[in-house]
Amino acid sequence: MIDETPKFVAFVTQMGGKTYRSFVSIEPLVGEIDEAVTIFVDGVVLVLGEYPTTEAPAYSNKYGKTGIWGGKPFSNLLRNSSAEQSWPRFRSWVDEVGVRILPDQNYNTPSVILNTIFDWETGGEYYWITIQRLLRTFWAKFGWGNVPLLGHKPYRSLAVITLVGLIGFIMLAVRKRRKFPWEIGLLFVIGLAAAWGAALIRGSYYVMTPYKIYYPVARYALPMVIPTITLLVVGWYGLLISLERWPRFKSPLLFLIPLVFLLILDVYSIISLAKYYEIGFFL
Numbered sequence: 001m002i003d004e005t006p007k008f009v010a011f012v013t014q015m016g017g018k019t020y021r022s023f024v025s026i027e028p029l030v031g032e033i034d035e036a037v038t039i040f041v042d043g044v045v046l047v048l049g050e051y052p053t054t055e056a057p058a059y060s061n062k063y064g065k066t067g068i069w070g071g072k073p074f075s076n077l078l079r080n081s082s083a084e085q086s087w088p089r090f091r092s093w094v095d096e097v098g099v100r101i102l103p104d105q106n107y108n109t110p111s112v113i114l115n116t117i118f119d120w121e122t123g124g125e126y127y128w129i130t131i132q133r134l135l136r137t138f139w140a141k142f143g144w145g146n147v148p149l150l151g152h153k154p155y156r157s158l159a160v161i162t163l164v165g166l167i168g169f170i171m172l173a174v175r176k177r178r179k180f181p182w183e184i185g186l187l188f189v190i191g192l193a194a195a196w197g198a199a200l201i202r203g204s205y206y207v208m209t210p211y212k213i214y215y216p217v218a219r220y221a222l223p224m225v226i227p228t229i230t231l232l233v234v235g236w237y238g239l240l241i242s243l244e245r246w247p248r249f250k251s252p253l254l255f256l257i258p259l260v261f262l263l264i265l266d267v268y269s270i271i272s273l274a275k276y277y278e279i280g281f282f283l
Helices: 092-101 110-118 120-139 154-175 182-200 204-208 218-244 252-276
Strands: 066-069 072-075
Touching (some): 092 110, 120 154, 218 252
Antiparallel strands (some): 066 072
């Protein structure tokens, strides 16, 4: 029972053998009440092993990370268990507007997304895996990201080619800065950032829930896929212009390299798909 006297409450539970993430959800009221009430919670602890449930632990630091419980030292599996640490969040009206715009309404809010960014220990893995998944599905990973290209780590080469295109675009913009239409370029970059940024955070709120984490695919940035490949082709073109200045590389066929690369990737993708689905001609 909850009253005005502080109490220590503990219980024992069995964890599954394949537990990947654990959440502690504090819901002190099991039903509705007639009057408003404030519940104060402090010093939440989650540990492995056997400890006395009738005795409160003694913490050795203000963050509740370690201490002595029942004469035995313990390490708290929960981070920020006393809510001593904080970071910025959006005002409530921003979350109310955001929940109507963001996918998975009633769950996802701008503050939740912000949490996954600031809490890099929790959200870092999600963003790193999602960046890789977006890159792969942008180029050639089919069937909602389940059908890969054949070969040993082919996406590393595609990552390098993508990076080369981005660097080439930046170099060309700097070299042509006096003639470059910066107003159009700025709008172009904002559109790219908005589309790919929205795709990147598409599944971020799952990090803060007990559900299976969802890693989005490049389909969510579909309106900007063609502009993205245009940017990369322009970047490759800019680098090829630089190479043409050297007599060794001067050739009218030099500018066919991007076209040849894309044609090879198309054929490679068709063969990979045919092999995956066991289409007879390619077996």
